[in-house]
Amino acid sequence: MVSLKCRSLMPVAGAEAQLAVAGLAAVLLAFLLVRQLVKQRRPPGFPPGPSPIPVIGNIFSLATEPHVFLKKQSEVHGRIFSLDLGGIMTVVLNGYDCVKECLYHQSDKFADRPSLPLFKKMTKMGGLLNCKYGKGWFEQRKLACNSFRYYGSSQKLFEKRITEECMFFVDAIDKHKGKAFNPKHLVTNAVSNITNLVIFGHRFAYDDCNFQHMIELFSENVELAVSGWALLYNAFPWIEYLPFGKHQKLFRNAAEVYDFLWKVINTYSQDRVPRVPRHYVDAYLDELEQNRGNPNSSFSFENLIYSVGELIIAGTETTTNTLRWAVLYMAMYPNIQERVHKEIDSVLSNGRPPSMEDKHRMPYVEAVLHEILRFCNIVPLGIFRATSQDATVSGYTIPKGTMVITNLYSVHFDEKYWTDPGVFSPERFLDSSGNFVRREAFLPFSLGKRHCVGEQLARMEMFLFFTTLMQRFHLHFPSGTVPTVTPKLGMTLQPKPYSICAVRRQ
Template sequence: MVSLTAASVVPVSRAMALLSVGCLAAALMAYLLVRQLVKQRRPPGFPPGPSPIPIIGNIFSLATEPHVFLKRQSEVHGQIFSLDLGGIMTVVLNGYDCVKECLYHQSEVFADRPSLPLFKKMTKMGGLLNSKYGKGWNDHRKLACNSFRYFGSGLRLFERKISEECMFFVDAIDEHKGKPFNPKHLVTNAVSNITNLIIFGQRFTYDDRDFQHMIELFSENVELAVSGWALLYNAFPWIEYMPFGKHQKLFRNAMEVYDFLLEVIKRFSHGRVPHVPRHYVDAYLDELEQNSGDPSSSFSYENLIYSVGELIIAGTETTTNTLRWAMLYMALYPNIQERVHREIDSVLTNGRAPTLEDKHKMPFVEAVLHEILRFCNIVPLGIFRATSQEAKVNGYTIPKGTMVITNLYSVHFDEKYWNEPGVFSPQRFLDSSGNFVRREAFLPFSLGKRHCLGEQLARMEMFLFFTTLLQRFHLQFPPGTVPTVTPKLGMTLQPKHYSICAIRRQQKVPNS
C-alpha cells in the first residue's frame, strides 16, 4: 500500500509543477501584453493618427515608401499627426509650415535624438550624429564645424583639391571609352575622398579594396537602418538574441567598420604633433588630451571612431546620390542636358576648369542641381529627432523625449509652395529673366540646430563635379535601355543600379 501511495504522489507533483510554470508564463505574458498596450496609449493632448495594430502598432505601414505613406496620412490627419511604432509614440511633421514652426521657431525644443535601442547599440548615443542634445553634442559639433572650416570649405586651397579630385574622376570615366558602365563606384570614391581630405588629410585611391569594402558596408547599413527588422528591434530589443534577421547583419557590419576605422585612425595620427593638427583626427586627439582630466568630457577614442564613421557616411551619401541622380536625369532629359552644355561652354571658354566664382554665371546649372535635390529627395525623412522638452504645436502637446520624424519629402512636394511638384522642372528655380531664384520651401539639408553641418561643402562638391563632368561628357543610356527612376529605399533614396555611356564631347578641355 505504501508503494502505491508513493507512486501516485510523484505524477501529481510533476503535474502541479508544470501547472505552476504554465500559470507563471501566462501571467508574465499577460503582464507584458498589458504593459505594451499601456505604452501604446496616446498621452492627453497628443496628435491623432492612423489606428495601430495591437502590439506592433504602425510599423508595417513604413515597410514601403514611408515618405509617401506619411504624406498621404497628413491629408487625412493634418500636417502633424502621430504613429505608434510598437509602443514608441512618434510624431510626424509634414509640409513646410509645420516643419518650419518646429525646426526653426522651436529649434532647441526639436534638437534632441530619440533614445532608440538601435542608436544605443550602434553608438551608445555618443559620437556626433546620434548623440543626445547637450554639452557632448555641442562640443563634438563645434569641433566638426571648425575642422570643416580650417581643413576644408573655409580654405581657398581646398577648392583646388576638389578640382583635382574632379579630374581624377573624369579621367577614370574616360577609361570606359564611351562604353556602358555603372557610375556608382566612381562617384562614391570621388565624393568620399573630399571628406577624407578633411578627416585624414589624404585621399584614397579608387582601387583601395579595404576602403571600398568599408564604404560598401556603410551603404548597406544606410538601407538596413530603416528596414522592418530595425524598426522591430527598436520596439522589441529582445530580438537581438535571435540568430537571424537583418538587424544582425547591421550589427556585424558596424563592428567590422569600427575595427577598420580604428586602424585607419592609428595610421593617420602617426607622427602627430600636439596642437598642430593636420586634419580632423589630429584636432580630435588634441581635444581628447586637453580634456583628459574632465569627468564631464565626452571626448573619447570610442566617440572618435563613431564620429569619423558618421562624418564619412554623411559626407558621402547625400552628394554621391545627388550626382548619381543628376547623371540619370541628364540622360533621361537630353534637352535639359543640352542646355546645361550650352551654359557651361559659354562660361568656361577655351575649356578652362570650372571654379566656384563661375557659380553665379550658371543659373541654369544651379537650377538643375536644386531641382535634383528637391525632386529626388535624397534624405526624405531626415534623421529622426526627439523633443528636448515638452512642446506645443498647433494646439497639441508633445511630451519631452517623443520621437519626431520630419517628412522633408512632403516639404518638397508641398502644393502650397510648389506648382505641379510631381513634375521634374528646373525652370521653377529661374525667374522670367533666367536668373536663379531661391525658394523658401527647399530644405534638402534640413533646418534648425541639427541641420547638416556639411551643407556648404556639399554644395561646392555638387557644382564642381557636375560642371566638370558635363563639360567633358555627353551622357546617354545604352541603346534600347531606359533605367527605372523608382528609388532604392533606405535612410537615403538612391537610384537603383543603372548603366550609362559617357561620350567624350568634341571640346578642348584642360589636361589632368
C-alpha cells in the same frame, strides 16, 4: 509498498510543475501585453493619427515608401499627426509651414535625438549625429563644424584638391571609352575622398579593396537602419537575442566598420604634432588630450570612432546619391543636358576646369542641381529627432522625449509653395530673366540646430563634380534601355543600379 507509492506520485508532481510554469508564463505574457497596450495610449493633447494594430502599432505602414505614406496621412489627419511604432509614440511633421514652426521657431525644443535601442546599441547615444542634445553635442558639433570650415570649404586650397579629385574621377570614366558602365562605384569613391581629406587628410585610391569594402558596409547599413527589422528592434529590443534577422547583419557590419576605422585613425595620426592639427582626427585628439581627466568631457576614443563613421556616411551618401540622380536625369532629359552643356561651354572657355567663382555665372546648372535635390529627396525623412522639452504645436501638446519625424519629402512636394511639384522642372529655380532664384521651401539639408554640418562642402562638391563631368562628357543610356526612376529605399533614396554611356565631347 512505499517505493511504489512514491513512483505513482512523480508524474503528478511533474504535471503540477508544468502547470505552474505555464501559469507563470501566461501571467508574465499578460503583464507584458498590458504594459505594451498602456505604452500605446496617446497622451492627453497628443496629435491624432491612424489607428494602430495592437502591440506592433503602425510599424508595417512604413515598410514601403514611408515618406509617401506619411504625406498621404497628413491629408487625412492634418500636417502634424502621430504614429505608434510599437509603443514608441511618434509625431510626424508635414509641409513647410509645420516643419519651419518646429525646427526653426522652436529649434531648441526639437533638437534632441530619440533614445532608441538601435542608437544605443550602435553608438551608445554618443558620437555626433546621434548624440543627445546638451553639452556633449555642443562640443562634438563645434569641433566638426570648425574642422569642415578650416580644412574644407573655407580654404581656396581645398577647392583645388576637389578639382584634382574631379580629374581622377573623369579620367576613370574615360577608361570606359564611351561603353556602358555602372557609375556608382566611381561616384562613391570620388565623393568619399573629399570627406576623407577633411577627416584624415588623405584620399584612398579607387582600387583600395579595404576602403571599398567599408563603403559598401556603410551603404548597406543605411538601408538596414530603416528596415522592418530595425523598427521591430526599437520596439522590442529583446529580439537582439534571436539568431536571425536583418538587425544582426546591421550590428556585424557596424563592428567590422569600427575595427577598420580604428586602424585608419591610428595610421593617419602617427606623425601628429600636438596642437598643430592637419585634419579632423588630429583636432579631435588634441581635444581629447586637453580634456584628459575631465569627467564631464564628451571627448573619448569611442566617440571619435563613432563621429568619424557618421561623418563619412553623411558626407558620402547624400552627395553620392545626388550626383547619381543627376547623371540619370541628364540622360533621361537630353534637352536639359544640352542646355547644361551650352551654359558650361559659354562660361568655361578653352576647356578650363570650373571653379566656385564660376557658380554665379551658371544659373541653369544651379537650377538643375537644386531641382534634383528637391525632386529626388535624397534624405526624405531626415534623421529622427526628439523633443528636448515639452512643446506646443498647432494646439497639440508634445511631451519631452517624444520621437519626431520631419517629412522633408512633404516639404519639397508642398503644393502651397511648389507649382506641379510632381514634375521635374529646373526652371522653377529661375526668374523671368533666367537668373537663379532661391526658394523658401527648399530644405534638403534640414533646418535648425541639427541641420547638416557639411552643407557648404557638399554644395562645393556637387557643383564642381557635376560641371566637370558635364563639361567633358555627353551622357546617354545604352541602346534599348531606360532605367527606372523608382528609388531604392533606405535612410536615403538612391537610384537603383543602372548603366550609362559617357561619350567624350569634342
